Amino acid sequence: VQLQASGGGLVQPGGSLRLSCVASGRIFGINDMAWYHQAPGKQRELVAVITSDGLTNYADSVKGRFTISRDDAKYTVYLQMNSLKPEDTANYYCNAQIFTSQWYPGRSASDIWGRGTQVTVSS
Numbered sequence: 525v526q527l528q529a530s531g532g533g534l535v536q537p538g539g540s541l542r543l544s545c546v547a548s549g550r551i552f553g554i555n556d557m558a559w560y561h562q563a564p565g566k567q568r569e570l571v572a573v574i575t576s577d578g579l580t581n582y583a584d585s586v587k588g589r590f591t592i593s594r595d596d597a598k599y600t601v602y603l604q605m606n607s608l609k610p611e612d613t614a615n616y617y618c619n620a621q622i623f624t625s626q627w628y629p630g631r632s633a634s635d636i637w638g639r640g641t642q643v644t645v646s647s
Contacts, residue, residue, distance in 0.1 A: 525549035527638030545618030555621035557601035561614035615640035
């Protein structure tokens with residue numbers, strides 16, 4: 525099972541980008557899906573998370589500007605980023621809790637990370 529992120533790039537301040545992350549492989553369900561970012565020299569931080577029920581939570585720094593969504597039929601999570609700021613510049617990683625086997629008592633999800641996609645906000 526793997527996650528493949530895409531959609532990063534160079535954008536001017538105030539611009540928008542939409543990141544996508546697709547899960548592939550032997551999948552029997554997905555719980556939480558999330559986006560993290562990591563700037564050079566800094567720790568990886570949670571940007572946004574969405575549960576299997578569609579509940580969302582955001583870092584204070586992106587509230588009102590970013591929107592996380594998911595399409596379970598496509599095993600895909602999205603991050604719509606609007607009103608981008610230079611401080612949003614970072615490598616963005618997707619993360620998901622994926623069930624890789626059919627249900628059995630005590631089954632737990634695997635914590636899967638995708639490779640990052642670089643977002644650069646600069647004029």
